[in-house]
Amino acid sequence: MIDTGRVYRELLTEYGYQGWWPLYSRRSSPGHDGRGYGLSPRQAPLTRGERFEIVAGAILTQNTNWKNVEKALERLFSAGIDRPERLSEISVEELEALVRPSGYYRQKARRLKGAAAILFGGEEDRAPDRDFLLGISGIGPETADSILLYAYDTPSFIADLYTRRFVMRLAGEAKMGEYETVRTLFEETLVHDVSLFAEYHALIVRHGKEHCGAKIRCSGCPCRDGCVTGRRTGDA
DNA sequence: ATCCAGGCGTTAT
């Protein structure tokens, strides 16, 4: 079995605090680390616009490199779409043009517009139920958990592709576990703390980019000792 | 040029 606590400490020691979610709108705030532009423990509560930005980013990053999402978000903000109300003022066609760099732009424009209308249409800013989020077109398990965790401070663990691949390799399995299976593994072995879940996910993504992505690179990996794959195949 | 990137919804076995 995987020692999730130990792995977390290894990742944090190696990569340092990531400070997710990376908010474009706070990229030049004090506390900006020059890379992820997240704040070190949140210095101010999220505004409505920032929650909107997180929802938008979570949808736009589906199966997409974050760099491309940044381009799309920058175009959105430059066009003045910095709050959910602004979104309802433009057409899907206009939105498509703005989010094009993030790929799947037709689907994403339509889904983002619809999801934002549902999530921000009312007056209430209370955290939504997970099942309610899953009922929204364009919001699947990972997007729902991202929104819950980063936009509504609700401790739901994100078991994205990096995470499932990471778990598969740590355990030396041949195939990745199901989303819910992996999510449950972390939620059952960790204290349900928003900051812990948020940072853990950010660290796994960082780790995936450096060592444990589709292209595996075990040399210099901070998790080698507790990893079946890392011990088995030496890598260069 | 091929592969990959912080998935999801629909349709077919």
Added chain:
DNA sequence: ATAACGCATGGA
């Protein structure tokens, strides 16, 4: 239940 497929851009 599980698998296959379309959706699309941009960087390595």
